[in-house]
Amino acid sequence: MKPGVWHRLDVVARGLFPAFSVFVLLLINLLPVSVPLLATASPALALMAVFYWSVNRPDLLTAVAAFLLGLLQDLLMGLPLGVSSLVLLLVQTGSASQGRFFHNKPFSVMWWGFALVAIPAFLVQWLLSSALIEAFLPIKATIISYVLTAALFPIVAWALARAQNSLLRYV
């Protein structure tokens, strides 16, 4: 049986899901939350999703997609332009090349891997942002942000794994 137009459209739409999920997480990151701690330091949800997809489906979240999503993050959050693009691009490329290491390992290994990858990611973001703003940004908020990101990774990874199992099994 020859695959029809709708089938192909379906495959393309499913293939776009990883990038779309990062976009949705970006918007969730922007929601005003009335928790005092989150107003000063928020978890980097997009970073988690980019790591997750680069490890599990690097074919669906390409370097270009990571770059563009980072650019969108910079534009929306009022950050210096190009910094998040660079960080997400580096995370995507680095994790995609090491993705095989995490296959068939328990989840805790991936969690540790993410906690390790997030350290240079946050450092680069902090250093470049500070350099472009020409003043040292408070490192305390960055550290809180990192801890939140590392701690909340399992929740995001669980949700993305559910979506991956139901939407991307045959793609």
Place this chain on the structure above:
Amino acid sequence: MAQHGGPQQRIFSPLRTALHRFAFILLIFTAFGLMLLGKADTVLIERIRAASADLVSPVMNVISRPAASINELTDKIYNLAHLYEENERLRRENQQLLAWQQAARNLSHENVRLRELARYTNPPALHLVTSRVIADMGGAYAHSVMISAGSRDGVAKGQAVISDEGLVGRVAEAGYQASRVLLITDINSRVPVIVENSRDRAFLSGDNTNRPLLTFLTADAAVAPGDRILTSGHGGAFPPGIPIGVVSSVSENAVRVAPLFRRHQLEYLRVADYGLQGILSEKRIRESQSPVNHNDTQLSPDIPMGVGVVPENPAPENAPATSNAPSNGANP
């Protein structure tokens, strides 16, 4: 894949790897290029930022509503738990406010009479736009919020944004239906302020913490914790007298101010158009960027001797100005 592919794949596989590597390097250079562009051309970047805010604002407008109702619910639970203390506090505050109301009435009557006496011209009428906070760019790198009002509603770059408590920030970029507000705690924010009691002038400089710094304070300034900080109105960016915060700590090298608003509870904000041009108008920024001397008058840049010296006796019209200069200087 490559080991059991045909000859085509044996050729294309390394080619694809090379292409990937080239794309990666290209993207890295693009990122650095963007950083440079962001530093150099602020007007273009600003337009793109405003457009991207417009792009996501319909979505944020919808999904921030459930978030707001969840926040409301947690607030309600918190309020129920603290009902008694809150009531006591409000009772005390009400007593104080009644006393202030009396004082304010007396003063406003007196003020009206004094204005009549002094023929005081009223400042321009205030145009307020109320809008909802639809996004909070929380994080370690930027302190700003997005509001659901843009140039459609009369919001423009540089306008003051105030909450019930006091100044929150200014409009950094105004899109068509959404704008980004730079909070006074952001590292890029500078507000000319005045200390309420001592009238000392200073700048309130954000540093991405919750307690912005009071900078350019004179050495003999008398500032103590608890002093109120108001906008001074210098530079024409903000109107004078908007409350901003209270001095929270004074140490040898830093005076920090606690803003009056609580960031995690910002829900509705008012954008105030005072009819002030502000120091941030694009026209002025462009003027400051291109200090090119066109020399339209075609005169030599050197000022001839004696120009600007008023001769005591009106000289004949065809006499050169330089000849008068020595005699004028010699006269007592």
